[in-house]
Amino acid sequence: ERYRINHQAAGEEPRLFNTPFGSGPRTEILLKYLLRLIDLPAAGKLLDIGCSNGNLLKSFHRIRPEWELYGYEISDMWKEEVLALPGVCGFHAGPDVSYPFRYDLITACHVLEHVPNPAAFLRPLLANLAPAGRLVVIVPNIRQNPIDLLIADHCSHFDAESLDRVLRVSGLPATDLTARAIPKELIAIAGPAEGETKKSWSDEPAVSADELCRDYFRLFDGVREAARAARAEASSFGIMGSSIAAAWLAHEIGEVAFFADEDESRRGNTLMGRPIVSLAEAPAGATVFIPMSRNVAERIIARAGRLPIEFRYLDWNRLDPVSGVARPPRRTEARRRA
Known part of the structure; x- marks a missing residue:
């Protein structure tokens, strides 16, 4: 049987309420936050890793219609749906995919919690970021949402300290990391390390x-x-x-x-x-x-x-x-x- 994303809402993405950036679909709240921190040019390339049925791609096209949009999923289940979206130029699938471009923005929303070795997953993306490109990562915040421990296909769990460490080890240190923009979630903006990176947290967690x-x-x-x-x-x-x-x-x-x-x-x-x-x-x-x-x-x-x-x-x-x-x-x- 085909996996049904957000099946309680007939496939529609979750809505958020009374965030610092208003109420609305999750991807719209995310993009409002990102636009305050990232100076996105009028045109560029976006790769959304874990794009599912394309909610983020749809929202992004509304604010930057000149961008080329690309999606990746582990399977081709949503390939036709994603390729039919306005602005989408390509869809990649499979466990050993090779991305053909350098992207101005790479997003990985609710992906790393499904990955046994997040640093090894992120490290190859360095080669696919444009020189001034940015990586945006969203994961559940275990400190605010410990029920995440009960989800069978979530094999990695994060608080702010551990997400910061994973990004630094990957060579993509966070330039911004917040627990405030979206309830129960952590959002990190990261990019290639330039010289010695400043540590936000200790290498050793305060609590095991x-x-x-x-x-x-x-x-x-x-x-x-x-x-x-x-x-x-x-x-x-x-x-x-x-x-x-x-x-x-x-x-x-x-x-x-x-x-x-x-x-x-x-x-x-x-x-x-x-x-x-x-x-x-x-x-x-x-x-x-x-x-x-x-x-x-x-x-x-x-x-x-x-x-x-x-x-x-x-x-x-x-x-x-x-x-x-x-x-x-x-x-x-x-x-x-x-």
């Missing part, structure tokens, strides 16, 4: 990967038990979201009446046999559990306004207000009425 993983698995236990307690007190119980975290939690605790999602493209569908609704459609007096960090939960609650529902979540991983880097996990149950 094993220690961090053990702490996060204890956190999952806490989220599960907090959700069970909330469900036991609720007249109607739902889970916020309709992606990995929501599906995991529903599987763990069972007896979920509904899933609530802010993304309009997901509403009206079902997950695990339960309806996906808006918060406004949730039953009056319902309890909605948010299986996400405090930083994300507070934004959801603020956007909800004064709805007759109670929100419950586990207080963990609040962002440091200065650095944007998530603090170590802490676990305190919190409840808020919208």
Whole structure:
């Protein structure tokens, strides 16, 4: 069976809400951020590694219609769809592809988490960047989104320090790295090293990967038990979201009446046999559990306004207000009425 990308939204890309760059499709938010930091010429060449069905290529063409666009995927599943997009000049597929050009911009959005050796994957791209070219990498931020540990095809996990180290080892040190532009994600802009590179982080992580993983698995236990307690007190119980975290939690605790999602493209569908609704459609007096960090939960609650529902979540991983880097996990149950 063909892999269905973003199947809950019929293939449409995820929408983001109340980011520093507004609300909208993920690729549009990303490009708004990049345009503030990269002076993109009127014409050039873009290679999108892991292009899937071409969402980023479509968004990029709208802001730079004179650019030549190229996509790469491990298989040719989306070849015809991508080649039919305006501005697309080529599509590459296969595990041992050789790219024919030097590109002004190379993007790898949600690719490195699928790669066992990210540095070895990135290093050959040096030869394919134009002299002033830039590489843009996006990965899940394990500090804000530890549920990523449960995704079977994610074999590499990153926080800001580890992503910075991988880029330096690859010969493509980051010139900008942020956890603030897109919730739960890290964005790095990198380019060829010029002389000795300045280290942003130590070569040795402050916390070992094993220690961090053990702490996060204890956190999952806490989220599960907090959700069970909330469900036991609720007249109607739902889970916020309709992606990995929501599906995991529903599987763990069972007896979920509904899933609530802010993304309009997901509403009206079902997950695990339960309806996906808006918060406004949730039953009056319902309890909605948010299986996400405090930083994300507070934004959801603020956007909800004064709805007759109670929100419950586990207080963990609040962002440091200065650095944007998530603090170590802490676990305190919190409840808020919208």
